[in-house]
Amino acid sequence: xxxxxxxxxxxxxxxxxxxxxxxxxxxxxxxxxxxxxxxxxxxxxxxxxxxxxxxxxxxxxxxxxxxxxxxxxxxxxxxxxxxxxxxxxxxxxxxxxxxxxxxxxxxxxxxxxxxxxxxxxxxxxxxxxxxxxxxxxxxxxxxxxxxxxxxxxxxxxxxxxxxxxxxxxxxxxxxxxxxxxxxxxxxxxxxxxxxxxxxxxxxxxxxxxxxxxxxxxxxxxxxxxxxxxxxxxxxxxxxxxxxxxxxxxxxxxxxxxxxxxxxxxxxxxxxxxxxxxxxxxxxxxxxxxxxxxxxxxxxxxxxxxxxxxxxxxxxxxxxxxxxxxxxxxxxxxxxxxxxxxxxxxxxxxxxxxxxxxxxxxxxxxxxxxxxxxxxxxxxxxxxxxxxxxxxxxxxxxxxxxxxxxxxxxxxxxxxxxxxxxxxxxxxxxxxxxxxxxxxxxxxxxxxxxxxxxxxxxxxxxxxxxxxxxxxxxxxxxxxxxxxxxxxxxxxxxxxxxxxxxxxxxx
Amino acid sequence: xxxxxxxxxxxxxxxxxxxxxxxxxxxxxxxxxxxxxxxxxxxxxxxxxxxxxxxxxxxxxxxxxxxxxxxxxxxxxxxxxxxxxxxxxxxxxxxxxxxxxxxxxxxxxxxxxxxxxxxxxxxxxxxxxxxxxxxxxxxxxxxxxxxxxxxxxxxxxxxxxxxxxxxxxxxxxxxxxxx
Numbered sequence: 152x153x154x155x156x157x158x159x160x161x162x163x164x165x166x167x168x169x170x171x172x173x174x175x176x177x178x179x180x181x182x183x184x185x186x187x188x189x190x191x192x193x194x195x196x197x198x199x200x201x202x203x204x205x206x207x208x209x210x211x212x213x214x215x216x217x218x219x220x221x222x223x224x225x226x227x228x229x230x231x232x233x234x235x236x237x238x239x240x241x242x243x244x245x246x247x248x249x250x251x252x253x254x255x256x257x258x259x260x261x262x263x264x265x266x267x268x269x270x271x272x273x274x275x276x277x278x279x280x281x282x283x284x285x286x287x288x289x290x291x292x293x294x295x296x297x298x299x300x301x302x303x304x305x306x307x308x309x310x311x312x313x314x315x316x317x318x319x320x321x322x323x324x325x326x327x328x329x330x331x332x333x334x335x336x337x338x339x340x341x342x343x344x345x346x347x348x349x350x351x352x353x354x355x356x357x358x359x360x361x362x363x364x365x366x367x368x369x370x371x372x373x374x375x376x377x378x379x380x381x382x383x384x385x386x387x388x389x390x391x392x393x394x395x396x397x398x399x400x401x402x403x404x405x406x407x408x409x410x411x412x413x414x415x416x417x418x419x420x421x422x423x424x425x426x427x428x429x430x431x432x433x434x435x436x437x438x439x440x441x442x443x444x445x446x447x448x449x450x451x452x453x454x455x456x457x458x459x460x461x462x463x464x465x466x467x468x469x470x471x472x473x474x475x476x477x478x479x480x481x482x483x484x485x486x487x488x489x490x491x492x493x494x495x496x497x498x499x500x501x502x503x504x505x506x507x508x509x510x511x512x513x514x515x516x517x518x519x520x521x522x523x524x525x526x527x528x529x530x531x532x533x534x535x536x537x538x539x540x541x542x543x544x545x546x547x548x549x550x551x552x553x554x555x556x557x558x559x560x561x562x563x564x565x566x567x568x569x570x571x572x573x574x575x576x577x578x579x580x581x582x583x584x585x586x587x588x589x590x591x592x593x594x595x596x597x598x599x600x601x602x603x604x605x606x607x608x609x610x611x612x613x614x615x616x617x618x619x620x621x622x623x624x625x626x627x628x629x630x631x632x633x634x635x636x637x638x639x640x641x642x643x644x645x646x647x648x649x650x651x652x653x654x655x656x657x
Numbered sequence: 658x659x660x661x662x663x664x665x666x667x668x669x670x671x672x673x674x675x676x677x678x679x680x681x682x683x684x685x686x687x688x689x690x691x692x693x694x695x696x697x698x699x700x701x702x703x704x705x706x707x708x709x710x711x712x713x714x715x716x717x718x719x720x721x722x723x724x725x726x727x728x729x730x731x732x733x734x735x736x737x738x739x740x741x742x743x744x745x746x747x748x749x750x751x752x753x754x755x756x757x758x759x760x761x762x763x764x765x766x767x768x769x770x771x772x773x774x775x776x777x778x779x780x781x782x783x784x785x786x787x788x789x790x791x792x793x794x795x796x797x798x799x800x801x802x803x804x805x806x807x808x809x810x811x812x813x814x815x816x817x818x819x820x821x822x823x824x825x826x827x828x829x830x831x832x833x834x835x836x
Contacts (some may be wrong), residue, residue, distance in 0.1 A: 260699035315768065321834040327704070328834065331711035335692060336685070342762040344688035344712065346681055347719040350758055354776065356768040379768045581699040 188401040189520045190482035191275065191541055194391075194469075195244070195405070196462065197237060197287050198412035198501060200491030201230065202509040203456060211425050213459040216467035217514070220486065223479065223522045225560045229531045229619075230515035231593065232490045235501050235575045240489035240534065241290045241407070245271050245297075247538030247553030249572055251585060251651040256576040259289050259334060261326075262296055263581075269552045272300035272403065274542040280399040284309060285407035286387070288316070288333060288378045290489075295326030310390025312372060313359045313381035315352060333378055366419070373416040375409045384410055384418065388465040392472045407489075410462050413500060415454040417461035424457045432624060436497035438607050439504050443497050452494035480521050483544055485537065488513040504575050506591040506600055507625050511573045517561060519544070530565035531593045532558055533572070570594045570643060584652035592644045596620040599630075599640040603648075614641065663732045665743045671816060672809030673727055673747035677720045678819050679812050680755040684762075685716050707833070710826040717823035727751060742796035748809040749795030753788050 201207045204214045206221055207228060233243035234250050242248070242255035242262050246269055250256050254263040262270075270293075272281045283294045284305035294304045304325065308314035317337065321328030336345035343349020356379055363372055363381065374381045391406055398404055417424070430449055436442050473479045492501050493509035501510050515532065517540075535555030543549050543562045559565030576588035587604035602613040616630040616637045630637050664670075689709065696705050727747035731739045739746055761775055774780055795801055 255699075257695075257699045261704075264701070324834040327707045327711055330700075330704070331708045331715075335688070335708060336712060336715055338692075339768050341766055342688070344685045344692070345715055345719065346684045346755065346758050346762060347723060348715065350762055350765065353762075353765045353768050357765075357773065357776065580697070 188278075189545065190398065190401050190478070191279070191403045191485070191545065192395060192398075192478070192482055193271075193403075193405045193485040193487070193537075193541075195241070195285075195407040196411060196486070196488050196514075197407065197409050198490060198492045199459070199462075199488035199514060200493065200509045201488075201512040201514050202491065202493075203452075203459060204514055206514065210429060210431075211427070211456050211460075213456050214463045216463045216470055217486065217516070219467070220470055220484075220518065221516055222525050224484075224486075224516040224518040225522075225526045225528060225558070227515040227517075227528045227532050227558065229529055229593075230487070230513060230533070231511050231531065231571060231573055232488065232513045232534045233571075233573055235490050235503065235506060235510045235573070236577065237287055237289045237489050239574070239576075241285075241287075242293060244487070244489060244534045244537055245290070245293055245405070247271070247274070247535045247550060247555045249535060249554050249651075250574050250576065251572075251648070252554060254581045255293070256574075256579060256581055258577055259292060260581055261292055264296075266552075267296040268300075269550065270297045270300065271405065271538050271541065272297050274538055274547060274550045274553075275403045275545065276547060278401070279545075280402040282394070282398065282402060282404045284394065284405070286311075286375060286380065286382070286409040287407060287412070288329065288375070288380075290407055291319075291329055292326060295324075295329065298323075298325055305394070307375075307378070308380045310386050311380050311382040312363055312386070313356070313379065315356050315359075315379040339377070339379055368416065369419055370422060371416055373410070374414065376413055380409075382409070384461060384465050388469050392469055395473070395478065396476065411455060411458045411492075413455075413492075415451075415458040417454075417458045421457045421461035421464070424460045425453055431495070432626075434495045434624070434626065437505055439602065439605060440497035441499075441503075443499055448494045448497070448499050451499045455492060455494070479518055482520060483541065484518040485541070486514060486516040487534070487537070489534075502577075504589040504602065504605065506573050506575060506589050508598075508619075508623070511591065515558075517558070519561070526560050528559045528565060530559050530567070531569065531571050531595075532565075536563070567595055570647075572644075572647065582655060584655045585648060590644060590648065592640060592647075593619070594640060594643075597636060597640060598625070599637065599644060601641070601644055616640070660732050663736070663740055664728060665731055665740060665747075669743045669747075670724070670728070671813050672744050672806070673751060674720065674724050675812035675814075675816050676748050676809050677723050677751050677755070678716075679815055680752065680759075681720045681723065682713070682716050682815075682819055684759060685712050710829050713819075713823055713826040714830045717819075717827060723751060723755070726754070738796075742802065744809055745802040745805045746792050746796040748805040749792045749801075750788070752805075753791045757784055757788065 203209050204217060205212045206214045206217045232240040234240040238255050238258060238260050239250035242253045243250060246253045246262060253266055255261055275281060281301045282303040283301050285291050286307055288307050291307050294301060306316060306319040308316045317332040318329030319325060337343050337349050337352050365372060372381045387408060395404060433445060490501055491510045491513050493507060498505060533555060536558045539549045539553040539555050540558040540561050543557055557563030571593050573591040574588055576585050579585050579587050590601045592599045596619055598617045598619050600615040602608060604610055614630045615628045616633060617625045618629060727750050731743055764772055764775055795805055
């Protein structure tokens with residue numbers, strides 16, 4: 152029997168140790184560097200309207216770094232979110248389905264249970280390490296529904312200064328955990344349903360907020376609007392960089408940031424970033440709007456623009472990292488938003504039935520591995536196109552259930568004549584036919600908007616029609632004077648609504 | 658006398674606990690029904706039931722924590738101050754204390770933006786003083802004492818429902834979210 156000498160033992164020990172160390176590091180180092188398996192990183196910036204980005208021609212220079220990214224990406228210039236707020240907008244992005252199909256149409260709503268297995272994570276498949284993060288709580292409900300298809304779900308308060316979110320402690324039942332604690336027992340804005348824990352949590356929160364002092368944020372620390380998560384934008388981007396840096400190969404990372412969603416609280420340097428006296432074109436108040444004064448709306452717009460500039464500045468650091476690490480050379484990197492934001496017609500924000508372009512037109516840029524030049528696409532596209540396109544790009548079968556099409560320049564043709572749809576039905580029950588809702592339909596140069604069931608119109612149907620090529624500000628309603636254009640569009644939209652309602656008529 | 662021997666008999670604890678349960682669970686159920694119409698927009702019956710089960714389990718834990726307060730006082734205060742009139746003074750303590758918590762909860766609607774006056778030391782001291790006075794009167798004057806004992810005694814009926822439901826809920830939560 153041979154004996155192992157001390158020297159052999161040391162050699163063996165060093166080999167074992169080295170192998171173990173490399174096995175731990177190697178996957179991290181090789182993210183997206185496999186010869187044939189590119190990674191996918193999707194960055195979603197909540198409530199980022201394409202109309203306020205200099206990337207798309209906005210008057211204020213809000214996004215120099217996004218423009219830098221655009222130099223090596225396919226830029227979609229007429230891209231729409233299928234909805235005007237986070238729940239349906241994100242659900243469409245993640246499922247490739249229109250809101251009237253996935254039915255996550257109410258605030259903090261859920262994807263129809265029979266469709267919950269149809270999502271981006273499933274489409275990409277188990278060959279990928281799939282990670283999901285959303286600072287906005289509402290997409291976390293979807294992560295709860297898709298939990299079996301996601302390897303890692305980061306808590307919504309990851310990288311934040313103050314974390315008062317408790318639902319994620321129920322690891323195997325994220326959905327009920329968040330719903331019970333964040334939306335009920337510890338709910339914000341109304342008295343907590345849990346008398347003891349609710350009160351204790353509020354006092355703890357009060358003290359935590361009072362303790363946080365930061366010279367970068369003299370006007371207060373940014374927070375998410377619907378749940379108590381306080382954060383610094385710099386920390387969030389540090390967190391994103393760290394997360395992307397640690398991804399295994401190949402990975403799909405869906406990273407959804409709250410910013411530039413309201414409340415608009417930029418760092419001190421950006422608080423008065425835009426000091427011009429520019430006032431955009433005045434538009435008449437809408438009957439469904441809130442009739443906010445124009446001066447107030449303009450101030451809010453400026454605050455929003457300042458916040459976007461702050462976001463862009465931080466994005467510049469992320470972009471530097473993506474370039475230096477070679478991730479852009481080996482991965483598909485997607486930049487988009489779940490919905491827009493608007494400051495016009497007596498309305499601001501996005502909690503509105505109005506579906507004008509500022510609230511539904513969002514950025515979409517996709518950088519393909521190794522891309523070195525900018526490509527612009529002007530054909531109308533919609534958020535439901537992202538899932539089939541990403542599946543196609545990594546060689547997966549295009550999901551038959553997806554209602555989107557392949558994006559132009561990435562497998563799709565962008566042929567004219569396509570109809571795309573947007574809607575808002577937050578006050579309509581998810582399990583009932585759509586009876587109170589707004590719809591918009593974009594087909595070629597025309598956009599038809601349809602208001603259905605609103606009491607401001609005495610429950611009657613109301614329509615607007617715009618020529619988006621010649622009237623991009625949606626100022627001249629052509630509906631009454633152009634029945635030959637409006638009629639076919641209206642009938643097509645009616646037919647579509649009838650078909651989606653059929654499933655819910657008993 | 659050992660400190661643990663100062664713990665009241667379960668027959669005395671039960672009425673006080675029943676008052677806690679009545680207030681804690683009622684508060685949550687009230688908000689549950691306030692929330693229900695919006696949930697019915699997008700949640701099915703099974704999902705709503707699960708939220709209810711998680712909430713009841715939380716209520717159970719809360720009620721036990723709050724029960725510790727009168728029992729603790731019973732253990733540390735002179736016998737004749739609390740132990741000998743446990744039901745009346747314990748009931749007064751939890752009813753007034755939880756009532757004050759309800760008042761606070763109604764003031765503190767937003768988590769980080771509410772009247773901090775209620776968290777000032779003098780404000781809390783004043784509340785504590787009033788609470789102590791109520792508890793003192795509850796054991797001193799015959800009519801309120803008997804009334805509190807009668808109410809607490811009748812409230813025990815709720816324990817026959819809430820305790821089994823809470824235990825079943827806790828088991829469901831355990832299996833659903835941990836196991």
